[in-house]
Amino acid sequence: MSMHADEATITADLVRGLLAEQFPEWADLPIEPVRSSAGTVNAIFRLGGTRSVRLPRRPSGAKGLLREQEWLPRLAPCLPVPVPDLLGRGVPGSAFPRPWSVHRWLDGAHPAPDADLGRDLAELVLGFRRVPFREGPASYRGGSLREMDAAVRTAIADLEADLDTSLATALWDESVHAPAWDGPPTWTHSDLLPANLLVAGGRLSGVLDFGTVGVGDPACDLMPAWTVLSAPARRDFREALEPDEPTWLRGRGWAFSMALLGLPYYRETNPPFAAMCRRTIDAVLAAASPDVRGCRG
Structure with a gap:
């Protein structure tokens, strides 16, 4: 299909x-x-x-x-x-x-849901950030998260039957209104989803698809915290990368926006990808802080 x-x-x-x-x-x-x-x-x-x-x-x-x-x-x-x-x-x-x-061809399998790859993925992200040259195209998700605002709010409304729209809106508000990146642009992969990663023997063994790479806000490479990792591995990932709170929230926003837009688009034509989007949405909602849960509405 x-x-x-x-x-x-x-x-x-x-x-x-x-x-x-x-x-x-x-x-x-x-x-x-x-x-x-x-x-x-x-x-x-x-x-x-x-x-x-x-x-x-x-x-x-x-x-x-x-x-x-x-x-x-x-x-x-x-x-x-x-x-x-x-x-x-x-x-x-x-x-x-x-x-x-x-x-x-690279041998390996795509990571299973809730993978324990926090440290390995952090080292991959750091590898991109350590690229010694800075010239390059703008990364696919390296710009302002606010460019996604209208589309994401429409997606949340359209998915009313599939999620807690009040909580989803509160989480999106928190991410989209986080302070913008004011540091130097860094290299990012920009699409670290399970389909673009390979594992072998329980370790990260390869990364695929460089069509989205470029320089920009490093927050987009925090996406695997919610698209790939288990909650404990997410903590390892964050600990290794030490992002500030606004960067962490923007990274969550990129993962959330991808999943909210991807779920309805691929629901019939690519069920495995749609299932990954559903798991990502659930991971973002489950990780909502008590403050956000208390003030939504």
Whole structure:
């Protein structure tokens, strides 16, 4: 089932044809679609045992894929876990009018709900912050959370049957009105969701999808506190990163906004992703302070 109204039809036969034209040395390898909650922006195919192919599902996805092609090779040496090395840059053609990529395949599984990865994820976030160069594009979620205000309030109203809208509004108010970031912009991944992380042996073993990377407010990389981690691991994550209270609240706001908008959008077309959004909403609501619970309404 397509997830987007403007989504292209992307098949293994299409991928094989593109490979035959641009990378004939790989065209005879087995091709299998990767069917998981990953790939809401890109269609992903496993190519043989050691490679993957990524193709933007929508016209708007081309910009992120080109960003990944440009910045992934530069960021990879700065990070504490493996990334899917870029092996080939596919160009638009008559059969597929957008750029596409071939990457090295990374083994691993996406983290289970309520993962115990607080310290590992903190070290990943710190890896992005330690990138020694500062020039770069604006990160996908590195701007003002207030740009999401109208859409989030509409989403809360539309989800009245699914959540405590009074508490949700109070939590959103707390995040969206938190003081803005006034420090230097830092590198962020900007989309640290379970589908973009890999684990092996109980440890973080890889990070995927660099189409959202850039410089901006570091709060957006606090999202996994609610999208990935258990409550105890969330405390470990916060302790390791030591964000100030406004940054923590903005990070929570980014996680909350993603989930509130994603739940209805993917409810029918990508149930695993919608379930992740539901868990994120529940984690944010469950962590509400007594002060917020007492003054809502």
